[in-house]
Amino acid sequence: MTTPWHYAQIQARRDETFERVRRVFRWTVVAALAGAAVITGVVAREIPGRSTVATTSNSGSGAPATTPASSPATSGGVAGGGAPPPQVTPPAPTQSPPTAVSGGTGF
């Protein structure tokens, strides 16, 4: 005949087993996520290609929403992707004689 003491003992052993299974499960999930991240990184580095990004402007020219994979590392260049252009102090009127002339490209 099973006593309440027996019940308590069985319950404790069951809880302990559940806890062990939970721990194993947690580590399995962590390991799987880490493995997926490593594999993704390796693939992305070893097999580079064209990236598809949404363009910000409405071309109306039939251009697909793709852009060359690389961004130019230019000293001036243009802001990439859909980023707003960085603000710069706008030109101000001046009475000084010009140092240079901005206009159409003549000879």
Added chain:
Amino acid sequence: MGGGPLVKTEERAAGVTHMRALGTKVTLAVDHDGDLRVAEVALRHELAAVDHACSRFRSDSEIQNLSAMGGRPVRVSELLYEAVSVACLVAERTGGAVDPTVGRAVAALGYDRDFAEVAEIGEPLPIQPVPAPGWWLIELDERTRSIAVPPGVSLDLGASAKALVADRAACRIASITKSGALVCVGGDVAVSGPPRDHGWPVGIAVDSSGPFEGGPVVSVTAGGLASSSTAVRTWHRGTRRLHHIVDPTTGDCASDHWRLVSVAVVSCVEANAFSTAAIVWGESAPDRLATIGLPARLVRHDGVVSTVARWPSEPSAEMGSASVQRAGGRWR
């Protein structure tokens, strides 16, 4: 190219010199005239490198070799890779209004050699305009620094290479001299380094290569200021008057709606991109520029001036016509 005399500006002992390169006029200004010699050496180096990499009129240029490879990837110099990447980014940012694959279209219009050698008057064009194939056909591989251009596609970096060299040179000179520098290549102005007290005064004119004969003068403290015009670099074929700004969607000259568009923004490349795009956009350009929030000045062929965003408004517009001010909008 030939160096010019040093000119002292009235405000401060800046060094200024002029030279010719890339088929146009180049101006260099530095904060201290003692830095001018070293700055000029750096500028000439950049100009020569861009000419060798990007000229579509030199048989030995890298870009000519690229177009002749029949679509095979070619490993290119860092400079050409940067120039083509920037050109593609410009095309993307302007929604294809400024496209580096217009090479054949420009040549078909008669601009197939250095502009000084293009006949001013000629027979009517024998063929219909050729639309640009599209910048998205260019394959860039950053890992191998190679570019593949499909057969039959000819690149023309004229819309961005001059601005790029202005940005690069101004940045390099400021870095070497640790002081402010201005570089102007064919009317595309880049400013770099510590800002001057009142900025660099830059005149706005239809033709940047001649002497400044009056017009608005604005001070620029940083970034770029570029202008595009349909009134210069023009030629005639039959009864048609042609100019050098091509609409990629048609392959024909862009609309004549604007005579001159000037844009000021964070870099000369970007300023040039949007001043050229504004010519292509035609009548809708002020609204588009205002939406982006770019300070700009647009002059119609009848002389009416529109200013956009924070470009200083003009009390009396050029040639006595009315002036229109549009408020800047938010970038969307």
